[in-house]
């Protein structure tokens with residue numbers, strides 16, 4: 001390794017100091033889902049980022065989805081999927097599969113990956129410790145939960161024990177009935193309940209684009225007001241709507257910084273949080 005390479009490496013590491021000081025001891029919620037979850041190498045790089053953040057003292061919480069995996073399992077079982085406004089219509093059979101996939105396969109897979117990297121991680125869903133309490137959002141959607149409360153005690157207990165909480169978006173109602181929750185919404189509510197310093201959505205797109213078909217048209221920063229205007233004029237559409245709603249809700253709920261970044265870029269999370277390089281769209285009040 002020559003001196004120039006050493007200098008670049010040292011520069012990158014020292015550049016992280018002010019960012020580590022900013023986030024150490026604070027809550028950072030990272031939402032991981034969609035396509036960025038299906039590639040094993042990418043998955044490993046995301047878990048490395050989460051672990052590194054934890055090791056430098058950030059109270060990092062991983063909230064995950066797994067829509068594509070749920071679709072695969074439902075297909076294999078010949079159960080049809082229907083979505084209304086981006087939410088999966090969830091009957092009892094579908095709920096069983098959602099719980100099996102999210103709280104089982106994916107949640108334990110992420111915990112195993114973090115453990116294999118040498119981290120301490122504990123997986124839970126919203127049922128555990130009454131973490132995410134819900135009521136049925138709309139009977140037409142079936143067992144889809146609207147969040148009433150996030151009981152942050154169990155998150156704090158895990159963090160105090162040195163664990164990275166890994167949370168899947170399944171909630172519980174008054175009768176003990178499990179409900180399906182959109183993972184972006186779960187991450188938003190968890191971040192708001194924790195008054196988090198930062199919430200990061202890892203998507204499969206660079207952020208909010210001026211023209212969704214032009215990857216070079218990334219909007220680097222948006223206020224709540226600007227975001228509403230882009231929704232009204234149709235610039236923000238489809239699957240981006242619930243995501244930006246999550247961003248603006250989180251800001252209104254007291255989360256200080258909210259980002260949408262491309263989780264398909266290796267180590268996007270570390271680059272966004274610990275370097276001068278801003279990758280995605282940052283939301284502010």
Ligand SMILES: Nc1ncnc2c1ncn2[C@@H]1O[C@H](COP(=O)(O)OP(=O)(O)O)[C@@H](O)[C@H]1O
Pocket residue numbers: 033034035202203204205207208209210211212235236237238239240241243
């Ligand atoms: N202005 C916009 N900027 C970026 N993406 C947009 C925009 N308007 C609509 N979209 C669509 O939103 C999609 C992202 O939402 P979604 O697929 O639900 O993400 P995820 O699977 O990561 O939760 C993009 O792939 C894009 O097709």
Ligand SMILES: CC(=O)N[C@@H](CCC(=O)OP(=O)(O)O)C(=O)O
Pocket residue numbers: 032033034035064065066067068070086087088098144169180181182183184
């Ligand atoms: C109610 C509802 O739609 N729940 C989602 C939960 C998973 C999710 O949100 O996963 P991604 O983040 O990967 O999209 C679903 O059943 O697909």
